[in-house]
Amino acid sequence: xRRLAMIVPTIAVVAVLTTTAGAATIxxxxxQLTTATDSAPVFVPLTLSTANNRGPAGRADRTDTTTVTFSxxxxxxxxxxxxxxxxxxxxxxxxxxxxxxxxxxxxxxTLTVGxxxxxxxxxxxxxxxxxxxxxxxxGGVVSFTNSTITLAQTANSxxxxxxxxxxxxxxxxxxxxxxxxxxxxxxxxxxxxxxxxTNQAATTTTVQW
Amino acid sequence: xxxxxxxxxxxxxSMTGLPAGCNGAVVGLTLVNAVGASLGSxxxxxxxxxxxxxxxxxxxxxxASVTNVQLVAIGP
Numbered sequence: 001x002r003r004l005a006m007i008v009p010t011i012a013v014v015a016v017l018t019t020t021a022g023a024a025t026i027x028x029x030x031x032q033l034t035t036a037t038d039s040a041p042v043f044v045p046l047t048l049s050t051a052n053n054r055g056p057a058g059r060a061d062r063t064d065t066t067t068v069t070f071s072x073x074x075x076x077x078x079x080x081x082x083x084x085x086x087x088x089x090x091x092x093x094x095x096x097x098x099x100x101x102x103x104x105x106x107x108x109x110t111l112t113v114g115x116x117x118x119x120x121x122x123x124x125x126x127x128x129x130x131x132x133x134x135x136x137x138x139g140g141v142v143s144f145t146n147s148t149i150t151l152a153q154t155a156n157s158x159x160x161x162x163x164x165x166x167x168x169x170x171x172x173x174x175x176x177x178x179x180x181x182x183x184x185x186x187x188x189x190x191x192x193x194x195x196x197x198t199n200q201a202a203t204t205t206t207v208q209w
Numbered sequence: 210x211x212x213x214x215x216x217x218x219x220x221x222x223s224m225t226g227l228p229a230g231c232n233g234a235v236v237g238l239t240l241v242n243a244v245g246a247s248l249g250s251x252x253x254x255x256x257x258x259x260x261x262x263x264x265x266x267x268x269x270x271x272x273a274s275v276t277n278v279q280l281v282a283i284g285p
Contacts, residue, residue, distance in 0.1 A: 036280045037278070037280070040272070044211075198211040204215060
């Protein structure tokens with residue numbers, strides 16, 4: 001839980017300089033001045049990237065990948081209940097990834113994790129990626145069956161790779177979009193029990209896959 | 210307080226849950242390391258609905274190098 005470490009309210013006098021036809025006027029205005037210090041987020045998604053491994057750039061195809069890295073070791077059971085931190089690598093096969101048509105708050109298509117193997121119990125707590133365009137899919141959800149999710153951890157990082165499986169329908173080809181933004185599932189915590197909170201990561205690219 | 214990171218660097222800082230009395234205030238912030246040195250700053254932006262988003266920042270540090278975020282609010 002983050003909280004303000006110090007709040008010091010004071011009354012300040014702010015000088016506002018205006019000019020009228022070459023004449024300067026100084027107006028003194030009383031304002032409330034507040035300073036505070038907040039501790040910085042510790043556990044955040046660091047990077048989001050995509051890779052085109054098949055088909056034209058700008059279209060989500062089988063074997064294309066989406067990669068997220070985190071700033072700390074994730075408590076793996078907060079992603080998938082059946083995973084244990086005893087291993088630094090994990091693989092889920094027979095995952096269904098979903099490209100959801102215009103499902104983002106922005107109206108863009110989103111990428112989410114759908115069905116996963118029973119080892120994950122109630123599901124895989126990934127979160128949502130706003131793809132930065134509404135044209136990756138049109139006319140409804142496209143499901144990618146037999147997709148995979150892999151996890152790899154080092155002492156101070158975690159990498160998740162989502163690889164598309166077989167698509168259920170045709171996809172669009174995006175020529176221009178905006179950066180994709182990953183919003184993690186708030187259930188995700190690191191091994192020191194820091195929540196990922198509302199921190200997000202964006203791609204450097206504006207066309208994905 | 211939350212970050213938007215791009216390629217491993219902090220590119221945006223968002224604040225939510227600010228007191229209603231802060232609406233209309235102008236805020237700026239500085240990201241500092243463990244010894245209080247500035248790693249980047251941003252603002253001013255106006256608080257609205259108890260929230261403010263600061264972007265761009267003068268520099269984009271790695272999240273791990275940032276220890277605290279210093280805020281200054283003026284007004285309303």
